Every structure is written in C-alpha cells, then in structure tokens.
Amino acid sequence: MGQVNRKAPMRTPVRWLVTLAAMFALLAIPLLRLRGDSSAQQPSEEPPVRIPSNVAWTRETLALVSSGDPFRGLLLARRCNHCHGEEGFSAVPVFPNLAGADRLSFWKQMEDFRSGKRISPVMQVQAAGLSTRDSADLAAYYSMLPTARDPQDSRSFPQTMQDPSLATIAIRLILFGDGQRGIPPCQSCHGPVSYVNGAPLLAIQNESYLQDQLEHFANGYRSNDINVRMRSIARQLTAQEKTAVSEYYGAGLGPGVYSR
Amino acid sequence: MKKKIGFATVMLLVALSILSTRFYEVSLPVWHLLGGGNGPDPATLHLRGEFVESNLGAAQDREGFLTVRMIAQQYVFVPQCIIVPAGVPIRFRITSADAVHMLSFLGTDYGLKAVPGTVTEARFTFSKTGEFKIPCHEFCGAGHYAMRGQLDVVPQDQFSSLRPGERRTCGPG
Numbered sequence: 486m487g488q489v490n491r492k493a494p495m496r497t498p499v500r501w502l503v504t505l506a507a508m509f510a511l512l513a514i515p516l517l518r519l520r521g522d523s524s525a526q527q528p529s530e531e532p533p534v535r536i537p538s539n540v541a542w543t544r545e546t547l548a549l550v551s552s553g554d555p556f557r558g559l560l561l562a563r564r565c566n567h568c569h570g571e572e573g574f575s576a577v578p579v580f581p582n583l584a585g586a587d588r589l590s591f592w593k594q595m596e597d598f599r600s601g602k603r604i605s606p607v608m609q610v611q612a613a614g615l616s617t618r619d620s621a622d623l624a625a626y627y628s629m630l631p632t633a634r635d636p637q638d639s640r641s642f643p644q645t646m647q648d649p650s651l652a653t654i655a656i657r658l659i660l661f662g663d664g665q666r667g668i669p670p671c672q673s674c675h676g677p678v679s680y681v682n683g684a685p686l687l688a689i690q691n692e693s694y695l696q697d698q699l700e701h702f703a704n705g706y707r708s709n710d711i712n713v714r715m716r717s718i719a720r721q722l723t724a725q726e727k728t729a730v731s732e733y734y735g736a737g738l739g740p741g742v743y744s745r
Numbered sequence: 746m747k748k749k750i751g752f753a754t755v756m757l758l759v760a761l762s763i764l765s766t767r768f769y770e771v772s773l774p775v776w777h778l779l780g781g782g783n784g785p786d787p788a789t790l791h792l793r794g795e796f797v798e799s800n801l802g803a804a805q806d807r808e809g810f811l812t813v814r815m816i817a818q819q820y821v822f823v824p825q826c827i828i829v830p831a832g833v834p835i836r837f838r839i840t841s842a843d844a845v846h847m848l849s850f851l852g853t854d855y856g857l858k859a860v861p862g863t864v865t866e867a868r869f870t871f872s873k874t875g876e877f878k879i880p881c882h883e884f885c886g887a888g889h890y891a892m893r894g895q896l897d898v899v900p901q902d903q904f905s906s907l908r909p910g911e912r913r914t915c916g917p918g
C-alpha cells in the first residue's frame with residue numbers, strides 16, 4: 486500500500502510532461518505550415534525593388550512636418566530667394582512658385598531631391614545641405630505666404646487663360662475627371678474639395694512648370710510619387726488635356742486663394 | 746480531472762490550427778476592425794514587402810501558377826490595367842493604401858474587397874475573354890465615382906509565360 490502511494494505522485498508529473506510534449510509537437514505543425522506558406526507567397530525570384538520615395542506618411546513624419554517653425558524657415562529661405570522669388574513668386578517659369586505651398590508636398594519634394602529620388606541638378610544641391618527639420622521649417626514659412634501677388638488683383642481663371650477654349654476641357658477634368666479612362670477629378674486630391682497627403686496645390690503654380698511636371702510623370706522622368714498615383718493619371722492625359730489643365734491652373738492666381 | 750485537461754488541450758489545438766490556416770486573410774475585415782490586420786502597414790507599402798511598385802501585376806511561379814498583386818488607393822488602382830489568361834485559376838492578392846475599396850470585375854461574377862492593413866486573397870478563373878472594367882463599389886471619398894481599373898482576359902496561347910522576376914501589366918504600366 487505504502488509503495489503504491491509513493492508511486493502515484495511520481496506518475497502524474499510524467500503524464501503532464503508527455504501531454505506537454507505532445508502539445509508542443511502539435512503546435513509546431515501549424516507553425517511549420519505557416520512558415521512554408523509565407524515562403525510560397527513570395528515568388529521564387531523577385532524583380533529588383535524600386536522605391537519611388539523614402540518618404541512615408543507615418544504618424545511620426547506627419548508630426549515632424551506639421552511642427553515646422555516658420556520664423557526659422559524665413560531665415561533659411563534667404564538662400565532660395567534668388568530663384569524662387571522674395572515672396573515665393575518666381576520671375577522665371579522654370580523656377581516654381583512656392584508661396585502658399587502645401588506643407589507636406591513641399592517637405593516631401595525636399596526629401597526626394599535630397600535622396601535623389603527626384604532628379605534636378607539644381608535642387609539636389611540645394612537640398613543636400615538641409616536637414617529634415619530645416620525642410621519642415623521652410624515648409625511652414627512658405628505655406629504661410631499669401632498666394633495673391635497683389636491683394637487688389639481680382640482676375641479670375643478663364644478670362645486670363647491664353648486659350649480660353651481649353652477651359653471647358655480643363656474644368657471637366659478638374660471637377661469630374663474621366664471615369665471611362667479611370668482619371669479621377671484633379672480636385673479630389675489637389676483640393677479644394679479634398680486632399681491626399683503630399684498632393685501640391687496646383688493653383689499657385691505657373692503654367693509651363695505644371696506642363697513640364699505632367700510630361701515628366703507621363704514619360705517616367707519624374708517617378709517619385711508614392712504608389713504610382715500621379716504617373717497613372719498623367720500617362721492617360723492627351724497632349725491637349727495636359728495643356729488645358731496647365732493653362733487653367735496656371736492662369737493668374739485667380740480666386741484660388743485657398744489653402745489647407 | 747484528466748478528461749477536463751484532455752478536453753482543454755484538444756480545444757486549444759483546434760483553436761490554434763484554425764488560426765494557423767490564415768482564414769482571416771480572406772476578405773474578412775473583422776481583424777481590421779479589431780485594430781490591425783495581418784497585413785502590411787498602408788503607409789509603407791512602397792518601401793518594403795510584396796506591394797512595392799516593382800512587384801505589382803501578374804507574376805508566375807516555377808509551377809506556372811499566376812498571382813496578380815494590386816493596390817487600391819484613393820482614387821486609382823495600381824496597376825491600372827491587369828492582363829491574365831482565360832481558363833486558368835489566378836490568385837489575386839490585394840491591399841489598400843487608405844480607405845476600404847470594393848472592386849468588381851464587371852461582366853464576371855467576381856469581386857474583391859481591399860482593406861487597409863489586410864491582404865485579401867482570392868482565386869478566380871475567368872472563362873470569357875475580353876476587356877472588363879473594374880469600378881470601385883465602396884464609397885471611398887471625393888474621387889470615388891471615377892475610380893476605375895481594367896482587366897484584360899486573353900486566350901491562354903496569347904499569354905506568353907513569365908520569366909521569374911518578370912511582372913506583367915497591360916498598357917504603359
């Protein structure tokens with residue numbers, strides 16, 4: 486009797502151990518399957534990874550960009566003035582206007598110039614000497630500049646277009662896009678109806694710069710847009726449509742004194 | 746007591762093996778609602794993982810099986826035009842970079858839901874050849890009504906096989 490009593494408490498831990506071992510073994514099977522599955526998911530050979538831009542709109546990035554100090558930006562902007570103009574209005578069309586620029590877009594372009602994801606011999610040099618914080622400060626400064634050169638300037642869009650007949654084409658694309666070709670309305674990303682992160686304001690820009698950028702997105706020379714967003718759209722636009730939207734947005738700063 | 750332990754173990758194992766089948770990857774947005782899916786971070790799709798832009802479109806593995814990877818985002822699909830052969834099963838893997846989108850392949854019986862933070866996987870076999878529009882069916886914002894992609898289904902002999910590492914889309918990309 487005494488012996489049996491002694492043996493019983495010995496056996497229970499052994500059973501426990503066996504049960505545990507069996508559990509782990511069974512657990513390991515699904516784990517192995519998971520691993521097998523995930524390696525099967527990846528194609529055996531992947532093409533070289535192409536990264537359009539190192540910028541990602543994570544919470545940290547959004548916080549960094551929105552915390553820019555406009556006064557520091559003002560001081561830094563001195564080195565930009567001779568190209569982009571004293572008040573963010575450039576005198577030469579190849580230098581884009583920066584007055585009233587969207588902060589996120591501005592900051593992203595500076596980062597992309599710095600990393601070489603957007604090619605511009607001039608701007609890559611400029612951006613190389615600036616930190617991410619400098620760019621955020623500059624973005625804060627430029628985004629605050631008024632977008633009307635002259636407060637009494639009351640021009641409105643279609644009247645100042647070089648070719649007003651293109652206005653109809655432009656207005657259609659901006660308001661409605663073209664569902665048949667999968668072109669969403671410009672205003673759904675670039676404002677004022679709604680914005681997506683990193684989309685620049687177009688109404689602050691000059692015509693020939695807009696036209697160039699659309700051309701560059703379409704032929705792939707500019708390919709720093711995240712998830713092929715703007716390239717997909719620009720590729721679908723006809724030459725006439727590119728001219729129409731560029732002229733429309735580039736026609737004076739008109740009533741488009743809108744900001745985010 | 747022993748029976749209870751045995752029962753508990755069996756239940757645990759059943760639960761674990763159900764989880765391990767990754768059933769939650771297939772179009773169940775529940776996990777997303779519970780706070781975070783199993784899939785990639787919508788903000789960094791372009792930086793790492795299977796949805797980088799160079800990996801989108803149709804891919805073929807060593808066994809010849811086709812997989813199409815896509816991103817839905819406000820308000821364009823990437824790639825905007827996909828091309829597949831008729832009559833063979835094709836695996837779709839799709840995620841969203843922002844809102845929830847719903848694709849339907851007009852003229853076929855198929856549809857797909859794209860949920861941020863989750864990979865939706867499905868297998869479709871297209872029997873008819875032709876061009877099918879892919880409108881978005883879930884309101885996703887101001888540009889929703891013009892959000893539309895295209896699917897080209899071609900006869901099998903017109904779809905030359907893909908080299909490993911090659912990705913195929915129709916149109917300019």
Ligand SMILES: [Cu+2]
Pocket residue numbers: 818819820845846847881882883884885889892
């Ligand atoms: Cu949508």
